[in-house]
Amino acid sequence: MKKPTIFGKALLSLGVLSLSLGTISCKNESKTEDPKEVAEDENEAKFDTIKEAEKDAEILVDAADFDLEQRELGKLAQSKGVSTAVKDLGKMMEKHHNESFMKLSALAKEKQISIPTAITEDGQKEYDKLSKADTKNFDKDYLDRVYKEHHDAIGDFTQDAQATKSVEIKAYLESMIVTLQNHHDEVEKLQATLAKK
Known part of the structure; x- marks a missing residue:
């Protein structure tokens, strides 16, 4: 037995x-992890008990994601744009969003918040989609995308500036709203010029 x-x-x-x-x-x-998801996971672990800090972390992660994508799209516009005006806009976008990302990185470091350092999977998909667009339609497609994304970001940054209790994050967001509005206005002018052709 x-x-x-x-x-x-x-x-x-x-x-x-x-x-x-x-x-x-x-x-x-x-499996390659999305940089934004990694940063969000790290921040959740750090700020699980502090809701305000967690919200601030979310704000900075989203802002970094936006800057990184706009910087890469700006580079793409410089190489693939048809008109000089779109190439120049791309150069300005790359410069401004790179400067913004550097300020944001310093602020995140000061606040001990992890932010993504590379374009996300979704951002890469949108980049790839735009990079594969027909060259003759690139300028219009790029301007339409940047116009919409800046319009949305202005709304998001405005809400975030009202929601945060951090003086430093609020100041960063308010300065970015001005920059984003300038970009938005510039894109709108270029769209009008392109429509006349």
């Missing part, structure tokens, strides 16, 4: 070991 019991236990132990190893090996598969 004891032999089947020992054999059964050995078989059961072998089965449990196999399942454990299978589960561990599945977890070890390497």
Whole structure:
């Protein structure tokens, strides 16, 4: 009687070991994580008990995501734009959003907030979509995208500036709203000029 019991236990132990190893090996598969998600996860761990700090972290992560995407799209406009005006706009966007990202990085470091340092998966998809656009339509497609994204960002930054209790974050957002409004107005002028052609 004891032999089947020992054999059964050995078989059961072998089965449990196999399942454990299978589960561990599945977890070890390497997957590139989205930089924005990594930053958000790190911030949740840091600020789980402090709601205001968590909201500030979310604000800075979103602002960094926006700057990184606009910087990359600006580079794309410089290389793929048809008109000189769109190429110049792309150069300005790259410069301004890079400067903004540097200020944001310093602020995030001061506040001990993790922010993404590379364009996100969604941002990369949009970049790829625009980079594959027909060259003759690139200027219009780029301007339409930048116009909409800046319009949305102005609304988001305005709400965030009202929501934050941090004087430094509020000051950063308010200065960015002015910059974004200038970009928005410039894009609107270029759209009108392009429509006349």
